[in-house]
Amino acid sequence: MKKLLIILHDLSAGGAEKMMARLASALVDAGNDVTLLMLTGGGLHAAHLDPRVKKVELHSPRTVRAVPALARFLRANRFDAQLAALTHVNVVAIVAALLSGTLARLHVSERNAFSHDKHVNPDFMVRLAYLVAPLLYRLIPNPVICVSQGVAQDLINTTIARRQDVTIADNPVLDDDFRNKQPERPSHRWLLKKSGRVIVAVGRLAPQKGFDTLISAFASLPDANIRLIIFGEGTLREQLQNLARTLGVADRVDLPGYTNDPLAEVAAADCFVLSSRFEGSPNALVEALSTGTPVVSTRCPHGPQDILIGGLVAPLVAVDDPVALAQAIALQLSTSRDLQRQSRINAAARFMNACAVETYLAALLRRPSP
Known part of the structure; x- marks a missing residue:
């Protein structure tokens, strides 16, 4: 059994939030000890989170202000692997992991076409996160997990990320018995x-x-x-x-x-x-x-x-x-x-839970790809 952590801003109604909630449940089904941490907290999908998944809410007023609390949590709770999702959360997680000495176990993920998505949110801190993220992706020890080959290629083509800086894992969209x-x-x-x-x-x-x-x-x-x-x-x-x-x-x-x-x-x-x-x-x-x-x-x-x-x-x-x-x-x-x-x-x-979980475990735990 591996001890795994998923880091999100919250569990609102977006596709990334839904997929991370599903991934947490699928990882539990695969025999792992899973914690889902929200930098802020709450959201529509919180009520549907598998009860076996441990839920932590930092209640930070803003994502960027969660760095100290996240660093303390990472220092006090050692995980075999840590996974962050969404660009602005990735940046916060990288800084917190660096401060807590857990950077070697941190993995970040991109859920959308980076070159397009960076123009969507006008918030200054989010725009800043998109500006610095590619540089951080070059420096962190683990490759960025992308949800498709196209997302990975877009990151390579439009930022300073290299081929060795990315890997791919499918979304766990469907129950195994769908x-x-x-x-x-x-x-x-x-x-x-x-x-x-x-x-x-x-x-x-x-x-x-x-x-x-x-x-x-x-x-x-x-x-x-x-x-x-x-x-x-x-x-x-x-x-x-x-x-x-x-x-x-x-x-x-x-x-x-x-x-x-x-x-x-x-x-x-x-x-x-x-x-x-x-x-x-x-x-x-x-x-x-x-x-x-x-x-x-x-x-x-x-x-x-x-x-x-x-x-x-x-x-x-x-x-x-x-x-x-x-x-x-x-x-x-x-x-x-x-x-x-x-x-x-x-x-x-192809997007059944069991299939997708294997691609994530291969990325998180450096297992051979399924």
């Missing part, structure tokens, strides 16, 4: 009682997700009975609703907010769409594939091309191209739902 589980009933009224075909998308209502392109593509579909549901919260809600009104489809587009069970909603849909401008390794796409529901994705950097095997599993279209996106959606809706269903499910299987 093939045997029947989806729960959806919660959305359009999916519970369908009067026509329904397209579903899932993600933060933020520019990265490209939902403006999706709504534009949806508005150009010839069938006026098709509906679109976008599950998620974010700052662009009003802007997206205004766009739907301008395009005359407001009565057929719904933004109901966050959903506790996206798999249930996607499984009941006729098509899932990932319209992102950039990603790291899109978990929502993997979840959608696992249900067997037809999918369409942009060829965004990074992840979809790898997950969809270059378009063999499902259509890939250019980013910010509503015409191409509409054509791909129309093709999927006009094709038998069972066509390539098994291929979609098989593509998702």
